[in-house]
Amino acid sequence: MAIWVLVADNSRARFFSAERTASSLNEVRDLANPEARLHEGDLVSDKSGRERGMSGAHGFGQESEHKHEGVDKFAVLVCSELEAARVSGKLTKLYVIAAPSFLGLLRKHQSHALKQTVAGEVDKNLTLQDPQTIRGALPDFL
Numbered sequence: 001m002a003i004w005v006l007v008a009d010n011s012r013a014r015f016f017s018a019e020r021t022a023s024s025l026n027e028v029r030d031l032a033n034p035e036a037r038l039h040e041g042d043l044v045s046d047k048s049g050r051e052r053g054m055s056g057a058h059g060f061g062q063e064s065e066h067k068h069e070g071v072d073k074f075a076v077l078v079c080s081e082l083e084a085a086r087v088s089g090k091l092t093k094l095y096v097i098a099a100p101s102f103l104g105l106l107r108k109h110q111s112h113a114l115k116q117t118v119a120g121e122v123d124k125n126l127t128l129q130d131p132q133t134i135r136g137a138l139p140d141f142l
Helices: 060-087 100-109 112-117 131-136
Strands: 003-008 012-018 026-032 093-098 118-122
Touching: 003 060, 003 100, 012 060, 026 060, 060 100, 060 112, 093 100, 093 112, 112 118
Parallel strands: 003 093, 093 118
Antiparallel strands: 003 012, 012 026
8 A cells, every 4th residue: 555644834744654654754855935934035136115106006916926926836746756657556535734824735736636645634744844843643543
């Protein structure tokens, strides 16, 4: 049985596998999204934040759109990795542990077939935790 665990947030996705239903986790892949850690101003051009003819108005809306687009693209990349593993037979059962906002994006971009492999979800950000702590957030028998 190919059991995988995804632990992810806006800036990082860690992929683990488990050999048996009660075994420990082995990290197989780590993806990073460095754009998620940048400030909004670093993602857009150096143009002034003020708009013409609107004294005191700032152009913050466009900046947050850039950051959201980057996070959305990262969710697509993560789902593509999972889908490739599913198609190749490396993944038949999936557990997802993700920050709540990123969990929603993952659900949005999962194929129907990939959704069918999801055996459980945990809405927590555990990306910086060690494998033993992550394993503790999952059922005893995967």
